[in-house]
Ligand SMILES: NC(=O)C1=CN([C@@H]2O[C@H](COP(=O)(O)OP(=O)(O)OC[C@H]3O[C@@H](n4cnc5c(N)ncnc54)[C@H](OP(=O)(O)O)[C@@H]3O)[C@@H](O)[C@H]2O)C=CC1
């Protein structure tokens with residue numbers, strides 16, 4: 001009988017660790033954290049105290065801060081590095097990986113400067129490797145605590161998706177397949193921007209009706225951009241679109257939503273990011289998405305407004321005054 005596929009996770013933050021914990025319950029799993037103290041904490045205490053507090057991790061999960069050891073171990077690579085640092089980190093492992101190893105992105109942001117999606121960055125850095133992503137409404141702390149959820153593995157290759165599905169599945173974590181990589185990836189990336197708007201709504205106490213408007217119209221502009229870029233609009237109604245939008249916009253544990261709240265309290269973006277101590281991809285992604293919107297000729301008033309706030313060009317209160325002033329078109333045209 002062939003041995004089970006070994007999962008290597010690049011990135012020892014909250015999501016990389018939570019995904020590694022899922023995999024470690026099914027198959028041998030090794031996680032790489034650049035900070036050796038994090039690797040030691042996982043190996044010795046079965047915790048990642050910095051990112052997941054006291055939540056216990058499986059005893060079987062092993063950690064390293066040596067990329068070569070991770071590359072040597074990998075039958076499957078899951079990449080849990082924030083988008084802005086993914087290229088540099090993959091560059092350290094690219095030559096060491098066996099060429100057939102599939103690489104699955106866990107990230108939900110665009111690379112600043114290039115506007116490339118994480119799966120595109122992976123394809124640039126690991127040419128020839130099967131590429132895909134895992135996404136959905138998955139607030140890391142909840143997954144690590146064993147709360148029930150579902151996600152999607154998106155790849156173009158059905159056989160790869162089918163091989164990967166059981167590695168991350170548990171009794172309480174259901175993994176679907178979708179071949180619309182673009183749509184699934186954009187859902188996770190774009191919802192972070194709407195989550196910042198939702199956090200600002202919370203901080204400004206504008207009310208639940210206003211927040212529902214922002215979520216619905218946010219989903220409309222996410223879908224509009226996705227469709228213009230060639231994604232399947234139905235993906236935006238699924239787990240990686242509406243599902244993740246609802247989780248991130250409503251969860252007090254979402255970093256993007258918290259960023260919005262901090263901005264509404266009068267913090268600058270730099271102060272808010274520092275106060276979070278964890279990545280909130282929407283802050284860098286919002287201005288980058290506007291470049292895509294221009295390229296594809298799509299109107300994105302919510303992204304425009306969030307970008308103006310994170311760049312310090314508008315206050316959250318003015319943003320909400322502005323959003324209320326958008327001239328409504330036909331709803332189903334998503335205008
Ligand atoms: N947390 C969540 O609920 C979810 C997050 N995601 C996505 O997962 C991705 C990873 O985020 P997440 O784990 O949450 O982030 P965290 O902020 O929890 O952790 C970030 C991790 O990335 C590492 N890192 C940061 N900069 C670099 C760098 N320059 N080189 C190498 N490593 C670096 C950090 O290392 P160090 O500790 O040494 O700084 C840390 O291990 C993001 O794209 C996020 O949107 C997706 C689904 C759920």
Ligand SMILES: O=C(CO)COP(=O)(O)O
Nearest residue numbers: 136137138139254255256
């Ligand atoms: O993507 C997420 C949940 O699916 C996590 O969102 P935050 O990065 O806002 O915490």
